[in-house]
Amino acid sequence: MKIKQLISRIMLLGAGSLTLAACNDFLDELPDNRTELDTPDKINRLLVSAYPSRSFTRMCEIASDNCDDMGANNPNTSLLLEHNSYWMDMNEAENDSNKNTWQAYYSAIAAANTALEAIEKQGTPKELLPAKAEALLCRAYSHFCLTMLYCLPYHPEKSGEYLGVPYMEAPETTLNPVYHRDNLKEVYEKIDRDIEEALPLVSDANYAVPKYHFNRSAAYAFATRFNLYYLKWEKVVEYASEVLGSAPSTVMRDWAAVKQLAWDGSVRTLDYISVGHSFNLLMIPMVTGNGSLFNAWSNSGARFTHNYRVAKRETYRAKRPMGGPWDRWKDNCIEKVYQHPPFIWQDNDVNKIYMPKWPNQWEVTDPVTGVGIGRSTMVAFTTNETVLSRAEAYVHLKEYDKAVADLNAWIGSFYLVGQNGIESLTRERIAEVYGDPSSDRYIAEYTALEPTSRKPLHPHGFTVEAGEQEHLIQTTLFCRRIETIADGLRWGDIKRYGIVIDRFDDSAYNDDNTTGFTVAATLGEKDLRRALQLPQEVITAGLEANPRNENRPDHPFCQ
Known part of the structure; x- marks a missing residue:
């Protein structure tokens, strides 16, 4: 032929x-x-x-509640990102x-x-x-x-x-x-x-290098994620168990080891995608600018990003079910909470907070002018995401003890459990965090004036019972959100659970007293823009x- x-x-x-x-x-x-x-x-x-x-990552991540708008005067933006963030048609010509x-x-x-x-x-x-x-x-x-x-x-x-x-x-x-x-x-x-x-x-x-192909673990991790979206809870448990084995805590990402590497974004992002890590299941090299967009050492895309306001009220710095210091900043919060603290950059036009996930693998195509192509490598499936998918399925199956065990397997990977008030979860602790307003551990339900990580749920095609089941789903969604920042998967959780998104304008944000953020737009639970528009062509x-x-x-x- x-x-x-x-x-x-x-x-x-x-x-x-x-x-x-x-x-x-x-x-x-x-x-x-x-x-x-x-x-x-x-x-x-x-x-x-x-x-x-x-990858779906960029469009899904920017459309989600993981990103705020740093204001129209921020120069680090593009029409594509603006239209993406506000759920508009995206017809701009970019990589x-x-x-x-x-x-x-x-x-x-x-x-x-x-x-x-x-x-x-x-x-x-x-x-x-x-x-x-x-x-x-x-x-x-x-x-x-x-x-x-x-x-x-x-x-x-x-x-x-x-x-x-x-x-x-x-x-x-x-x-x-x-x-x-x-x-x-x-x-x-x-x-x-x-x-x-x-x-x-x-x-x-x-395969010579299985991690760049749908090897057995990657195949079952994909089947796990798909069946989570397909609402087939028993299959989620079955397929995730093929990936995780009998001791999930032993196959989670080793963030503590990453912290021992040079404090360098390139070093740590390259370690994140290493085929030598058992917790990395599938890597996909691609043509993308995500290596500069989703990190805290570049001003790329800094108008629409995961920033101080989101971190303080909803993610890394927010009150969390496993405890530990919150609301404060790096030395007395971030460093005392995480096995590996997120990278942070703040100046007049940049306010970004990300874990080192996307290496910037720039390919120079013209050595004279320096013109090239942005490349990176996506870690498409991990044991960490897979164990949280199984935890969620266990909650739907009302096997709550097994769900808590899976959540704790993940928590040990990400948090300094046993230090600074950070504790493993129990069903009793979760009940206190989400069900006892008199407790200092209590996480109140989100409002636009007082944002928290606890978003009201409007599940699509399934139900969540008030009480313990809702409390465990909230816990799982929080963990999934933290795990998947910059992966684009929060968008899937938002759609599955009908979570309303307020797009905050943080152009006047003051982190000291947590003021100066306003709602610029809202994506409701029944808004058809939850299906992004096809390309105009x-x-x-x-x-x-x-x-x-x-x-x-x-x-x-x-x-």
């Missing part, structure tokens, strides 16, 4: 259709001996391209643009589908079953990420009426195909089908746009 023929087979769209992806670029770089997918080696090498080169993100996921899906077709044409021999598993998981993962961005949260009864995304199950063979959006129920069923078919076939022996080409409250007040999500 000639290279042009291969391009025509795996390209998703022509210029006049949806512009889901243009695969020419990545295919033009393939050596000639890979144009014929007739050997296991060629198929396995093609699967490197089945992982997305962009991490809406269009590029959409294209990256569908390009990855195209590579996965091409590999699956090649495997089928060879009769699906036993030696290619691990490659089939990887392709199925890659296809499911990219579609799932697209639903996180462009779809409403799953609902067992209503999802058949919610727009999904086009679920691509074969390489494209025509120049201008016509696509439609499956409903969300159909998309989730297809993701579930692909995962379930893949799991028994996964083999770590198929895709809509113009004919794919149905996501509805908005003003034109669909009768939408089932709003009822």
Whole structure:
């Protein structure tokens, strides 16, 4: 098969259709001996391209309540970030643009589908079953990420009426195909089908460096996250247990060891993505500016960021269920609370607080001018997130002691338990923190005037009972929020639990007396903007746009 023929087979769209992806670029770089997918080696090498080169992280993180607006006069911003933060249509041309993100996921899906077709044409021999598993998981993962961005949260009864995304199950063979959006129920069923078919076939022996592929632990961690969103609590427990083993506390991230490294952002972010750590399950290299955006040693994107106000009232510095000093600052709070304190930077235009997660792996393409491409590596799945997913599932199953045990496994990774008033959790302590207003440990419910980490819950498609179950869910959501800052996953929790977002303007914020923050905009629990809008190019080409409250007040999500 000639290279042009291969391009025509795996390209998703022509210029006049949806512009889901243009695969020419990545295919033009393939050596000639890979144009014929007739050997296991060629198929396995093609699967490197089945992982997305962009991520949902930026759009989901900026849209969430993890970021405040430092004010219109802050110069460290862009239209893309502004529109993202205020849940507007995002059509600006940037590296991490809406269009590029959409294209990256569908390009990855195209590579996965091409590999699956090649495997089928060879009769699906036993030696290619691990490659089939990887392709199925890659296809499911990219579609799932697209639903996180462009779809409403799953609902067992209503999802058949919610727009999904086009679920691509074969390489494209025509120049201008016509696509439609499956409903969300159909998309989730297809993701579930692909995962379930893949799991028994996964083999770590198929990879030289398993952490850059859907190895067995990464596959089960993905199945855990998906089933959490799918509201399949028993499956969450089953699949997470495959990852965590019998002693979860022994496989959590070792933040204490990171603290012993040089106090340098580059050193610590590179350690964060190390394949040598058992708690890192899947790494995905990508083209992104997240290495400068989500750290505290760059002014990039500093207008919309995780800052002092958010940290003091809702995250790192906030009153927390496991105790310890709060509200104060670095020497008498942060340093005494965390196994590894977050990085902090504050000056006139920058106020950022982040853990070292995203390395800035800048690639210079022109040595003379210094022009280059922003690159980084995403840690897509970890044991820490997986144990918190299982804890949440245990709460829904009312296995509260097991939930508390999982929460404590995570807490030991992140906090200095046993020091400065920080304690492991018990059911009695959680009841006091969320149920006893007379206690000095009590965390009051959030209001816009007095923000806290305890946001009112409006769960979508499931229920949370008042009392102990709600208290444990609040605890779990707090831990999940702390764990996943700069990962984009808080957005998923916000959608699943119908959490209202107030976008605070902190241009006049005074940290000493916690004043000067005002609500600039609010995203309500029934706001259809919880499904971000598709790229304009895709809509113009004919794919149905996501509805908005003003034109669909009768939408089932709003009822």
